[in-house]
Amino acid sequence: MDYNLLSNIKYCSDYVSDVHSILLYSHLAPTFTTIFLAVYLFSNKHNTLTITLLKMTVLFTVWTVLNLTIWLSFNNPTLLMFAWSQIEIVATLLFLYTFIFTFNYLYKKTLPKRVVLVLLIPIIGFIVCAPSFFTTEFDAQECVAIENSLYANAVLMYKLLLSFMTVVIIIIRAFSKEKLRSRSETLIVGTGVLIFLYTFLISSYLSEITDNYLYEMTGVFSIIPFLGCLTYTVTTFNTLNFKIIGAKILVTALFLMTASQIIFFSTPAKFVVDSLTILGVFIVSIILLQNIKKQNEQREQIEKLAQNLEKANTRLQALDKQKSEFVSIASHQLRSPLAAIRGYTSMLLDGTYGTMTSKATGALDRIHESAKLMAFSIEDFLNVSRIESGNMKYELSDFNLKEQAEHVVDDLRPEAVRAGLLLMIKTNITSQGVVHADIGKTQQILHNLINNALKYTQKGTITIVVQEQKKPKQLIVEFIDTGIGMSQVTISELFEKFSRAKNANTVNIKGTGLGLFVAREMARAMGGDITAHSEGEGMGSRFILTLPLVA
Numbered sequence: 001m002d003y004n005l006l007s008n009i010k011y012c013s014d015y016v017s018d019v020h021s022i023l024l025y026s027h028l029a030p031t032f033t034t035i036f037l038a039v040y041l042f043s044n045k046h047n048t049l050t051i052t053l054l055k056m057t058v059l060f061t062v063w064t065v066l067n068l069t070i071w072l073s074f075n076n077p078t079l080l081m082f083a084w085s086q087i088e089i090v091a092t093l094l095f096l097y098t099f100i101f102t103f104n105y106l107y108k109k110t111l112p113k114r115v116v117l118v119l120l121i122p123i124i125g126f127i128v129c130a131p132s133f134f135t136t137e138f139d140a141q142e143c144v145a146i147e148n149s150l151y152a153n154a155v156l157m158y159k160l161l162l163s164f165m166t167v168v169i170i171i172i173r174a175f176s177k178e179k180l181r182s183r184s185e186t187l188i189v190g191t192g193v194l195i196f197l198y199t200f201l202i203s204s205y206l207s208e209i210t211d212n213y214l215y216e217m218t219g220v221f222s223i224i225p226f227l228g229c230l231t232y233t234v235t236t237f238n239t240l241n242f243k244i245i246g247a248k249i250l251v252t253a254l255f256l257m258t259a260s261q262i263i264f265f266s267t268p269a270k271f272v273v274d275s276l277t278i279l280g281v282f283i284v285s286i287i288l289l290q291n292i293k294k295q296n297e298q299r300e301q302i303e304k305l306a307q308n309l310e311k312a313n314t315r316l317q318a319l320d321k322q323k324s325e326f327v328s329i330a331s332h333q334l335r336s337p338l339a340a341i342r343g344y345t346s347m348l349l350d351g352t353y354g355t356m357t358s359k360a361t362g363a364l365d366r367i368h369e370s371a372k373l374m375a376f377s378i379e380d381f382l383n384v385s386r387i388e389s390g391n392m393k394y395e396l397s398d399f400n401l402k403e404q405a406e407h408v409v410d411d412l413r414p415e416a417v418r419a420g421l422l423l424m425i426k427t428n429i430t431s432q433g434v435v436h437a438d439i440g441k442t443q444q445i446l447h448n449l450i451n452n453a454l455k456y457t458q459k460g461t462i463t464i465v466v467q468e469q470k471k472p473k474q475l476i477v478e479f480i481d482t483g484i485g486m487s488q489v490t491i492s493e494l495f496e497k498f499s500r501a502k503n504a505n506t507v508n509i510k511g512t513g514l515g516l517f518v519a520r521e522m523a524r525a526m527g528g529d530i531t532a533h534s535e536g537e538g539m540g541s542r543f544i545l546t547l548p549l550v551a
Contacts, residue, residue: 031064048110052101059094066090085130088155092123095162095197102166102193106173108180122158126151163197170194196226320388334378342371380514384497387521394438394525398550401442401475402433402466408446409464412454421457423450425464433466435475435547437526442547445530448519449479449543456541457483468549474528477545485539491532495520523547 069083096119103111129151170190174183181189345368348356356364386392409425416423427433435442453462460482467476486494497517520530528547534540 031061049101049104052097052104056094056097056101059090059097063087063090063094088152089123089126089130091200092126092155092158092162095159095200096120096123098193098197099162099166099169102190103169105189106169106181106186119162122154126155126158159197159201163194163201166193166197192226199225334374338371338375338378342368342375345371377514380518383518383522384514387518392522392525394441396436396438396526398434398436399439399442400433401435401437401477401547402427402429404439404443405446405464405466405477408443408450412447412450416454416462419454419457420459421454422461423454423464424461425466428465428467429475431468431549433468433475434550436550437528437547438522441522441526445519445522445545446477448515449530449545452515452543453479453481453483453541457481460540469546473549474546475549479543479545480540481542482540485537485541486532486534487537491534494532495530 066083066087070080070087099119100111100116170186170193173181174186174190345364347353348364349361349368383392406425409423413423450462450464462482463478463480465476465478465480467478468474469476495516497514516530516532523530523545526547528545530546531544533542533544
């Protein structure tokens with residue numbers, strides 16, 4: 001290489017000394033910040049994405065070192081020309097790995113190796129040609145290397161191609177329907193990448209056409225917006241699972257850039273002002289980091305509690321399932337002996353085994369009634385188990401609900417008479433009163449609601465009113481009693497499992513507290529509902545059953 005013109009290189013030293021402090025400020029702060037981020041991410045999450053980011057960091061660091069070498073080694077021509085011939089190759093590699101990082105980040109997969117190899121071919125050509133074609137001579141008076149235009153244009157076109165390809169994949173990813181990254185995350189990271197690439201390009205271009213190489217120094221800061229966008233996304237979207245470190249990186253970068261201002265002091269007063277500013281930034285940074293650390297610890301505690309609650313909830317669900325299975329098995333095991341008890345007591349009471357004395361008959365009546373109540377309780381347990389496990393089966397059909405209500409009232413009227421109560425039914429419908437539901441389940445609901453009224457009404461009447469509603473199209477059955485009534489608090493808890501009114505035990509100690517829960521779940525499964533109403537304790541109660549009306 002011809003170094004004849006480099007004998008007068010010392011003339012450039014005066015120009016360099018004027019910008020020496022700016023060089024340190026523009027190169028060291030971004031470089032250390034970038035290295036800090038990449039090393040941390042690589043050490044905490046070793047994957048393709050962080051490896052690519054680490055390669056970008058290494059290339060950016062090498063570029064800054066080469067650039068500083070160019071500025072600070074005018075007294076060493078050999079080192080200067082070597083750095084000047086290699087810096088564009090490093091820049092093209094930096095652009096390439098920025099493109100690879102963008103693809104890997106947005107698409108959550110590695111760029112195919114064949115594509116990487118194709119993109120590396122031009123760079124290999126640049127490496128081969130660099131010693132001979134990149135710099136042919138050096139203008140000592142202007143402090144610039146005279147480049148081969150063909151080589152320089154090829155490098156520029158390659159950078160523009162990679163930048164354009166980066167824009168394309170960002171736009172495609174942002175508007176793609178495939179949900180790999182959210183649109184906002186894509187746009188934020190994409191903005192940081194594009195600022196980095198195009199500021200690098202424009203600053204270099206401006207320095208060439210204006211002969212003002214301070215533009216080149218400002219271009220180094222293009223890495224800061226990229227790091228800021230990346231830090232924001234990984235903090236907001238938890239992409240790489242760090243938050244505290246992101247704040248530390250930005251605060252450290254701010255402190256380094258602020259601290260570097262002290263290099264420029266020219267008067268004692270400016271030195272004092274800059275020193276106080278640095279001290280203030282340091283104090284604010286410490287407070288900020290402590291607050292962020294405290295918030296992060298609280299967040300981690302909340303996340304840990306949430307995880308523990310999730311585990312506890314999973315365990316409770318498993319225990320609840322086991323409980324339901326146990327209740328189902330136990331109930332099935334109890335049904336057979338109870339059926340035998342009820343069957344044999346009925347036969348004894350009917351005289352199948354001969355005439356019984358009055359005392360024996362009374363005892364058998366009590367046994368039969370107790371077995372009947374226990375059978376009802378077991379059926380409630382079984383129904384709850386079926387409902388909770390999703391095994392309750394419904395055979396839907398069209399039938400006349402008014403007729404079914406009348407049949408159930410007729411069946412239970414003798415029991416009401418024995419209790420000294422008047423049980424009656426009224427109808428106020430113009431249609432046929434046909435509903436689409438499970439007839440067996442509907443009969444069970446009617447029995448449950450009337451039995452509930454019989455248990456908690458000491459005197460007076462129980463009135464069943466059947467009527468229709470046009471909007472929405474429903475058949476309504478009201479169960480109105482003059483019983484103990486309920487408070488609003490009781491009504492809000494009435495349909496929960498094992499729930500009974502607070503004043504219920506003063507009237508009737510029987511019942512499991514499952515009848516109303518089972519009835520409402522069945523009604524809702526068939527497209528209807530059950531609601532409870534009362535003016536207060538001692539004011540009677542009103543239950544309303546609704547089912548879809550067909551005709």
